[in-house]
Amino acid sequence: MISYLLQGPPKSTTPLIVVGIYLVLLLAFSILNSRRPRGSAGEYFVASRSIGPFLLLMSVFGTTMTAFALVGSTGKAYDNGIGVYGLMASASGIVHSLVFFLVGIKLWAIGKRYNYVTQIQFFRNRFDSNALGYLLFPVLVGLVIPYLLIGILGAGAVLKGVSDVPTWLTGAVICGVVLAYILTGGVRAAALANAVGLLAFVLISNSLGGTEAATQAVVDNAPQLLSREGEIGHLQFLSYCFVPLSVGMFPHLFQHWLTARSAKTFRMTVIAHPIFIMIVWVPCVLIGVWAAGAGIEAPGGNSNAILAKMVGMQLKNPWVSGLLMAGILAAIMSSLDSQFVCLGTMFTHDIVVHTLGEEKVSDVQRVRLGRWFIVTIVALTYVLSLFPPPNIFDLAVWCFSGFASLFPLVVAAVYWKRATRAGAIASVVVAGIMWCLLFYDGLIAPALADERVEEDYLIWGMMPVAFMIVASTVTLIVVSLATKPLPAATVDRYFGIGQKAS
């Protein structure tokens, strides 16, 4: 049985051809779409307070789950076993919804009442500080880039699983296709992640002789992956719960919250999000441990490609294999568009227009500037993708940790009147410095030394995010209490929620 699995069917170029056809069709669709009349800058960059329940759910789900879930969780489960689900998936189902409920709805109310559109605009006004806005911009862009990188690397890993195409070429193709459809209006299909996850699960389990036989192979060959003992520590598990707080500071989600059609828009997301996570993660985690149990080796020792390799090796029909991979690619790439567009919005709205003035930048110039900024970010992401970290899951967790370390800022902004301008700035600075130092020590330095890191980077057994959040929170509180409070006229505008209108 195992020898058959290791051999797999003869390598076919058909899956690669199918994936190629899919990418060409996507490109053609984008070009055709671009010939339609263009909207205004507002329509292009912002949803004009039209985000409904389904779009919000898809956006939240797409942000937190696709490449990270489909490629990252499978690879992480291959390395560390079923405990991966408890680290991120079930915790996210509780924490994400909590953040939507306690922070998201308040932000929606503030955004509606004061007509806010972007995250930086909100913080700039809440703390009456231009400096905070200019500080947040590079920090947020710097944190989004690793996440975009995850999408590019995830898509590259899918192609790597079926072909020997060099990494630089797969990255260039993916960047080109993503850029094409972003600049021409975007194609959203985050729901596809659910379908792809389930389909991969059914097809792969059948090819392994059924679910029971696949799991029995794990019992026989890699039983340690069926529990957390020896794979995940208790403090590590508990401190992972801080990571999902990142959802409170992702720029495009923040923007969706500010511009959602109504508060009721949040209801579907709050309820359905835990189930959506489960539907994708359970099959992916099982596929990861089944791959380990079957003795399948990750291409080049890179567990990121294990899902694609399972699809490529186990499915006897190369056309089905190719279609499934195209589906995985579609799900991954669909999560990128709103984040790229959001960066363009922040650049034009919060930097260019804010600095030069409304009247000095026309609609056409805004769209053009936003697009150039997006092209620059895609190019930068592509360059970074040429020096990939070993593990997509770990890179995603670092990215989420950075956003999570900024979470105390938004909590203070909507719940703590005494938070001051200096406190907010100091908190962001401390969060940024800590993230850079720990990220370098935990991921960059080992990569530069050509060391392969298979374990999480832990401090006293805990994830770095725990220390980053504590540091930014303490800084925010101490500096705020030590500095002059903001004028009541500024603060009171955000704290009348629940009181009757005068």
Next chain:
Amino acid sequence: MHNRAETSETSPSGMSSTGKFAWALVALLAILHYDFWNWDDRSLVFGFMPSGLLYQALISIGAAIAWALVVKCAWPTHIEEWADQVANSSTDDKADNE
């Protein structure tokens, strides 16, 4: 989805007893998420599902149920009302105009 509990069964603190129960359920799930008793359990359920994974999947299902209860019984209607008050700030973007 508007329900009577939001308006007629609320306590002076602003939340119905069912709403408090719903929030308590969320808190309970957060605690149960740390299933230290499953740490070294390698047993299988239904012949293929690791029990530790099944337990965590049930936490996800439980979270959806708990959040549905919170949405139904503890929805912050007052926030919607506050947002709907006509803002007297026409541009209200002080820093933007500085």
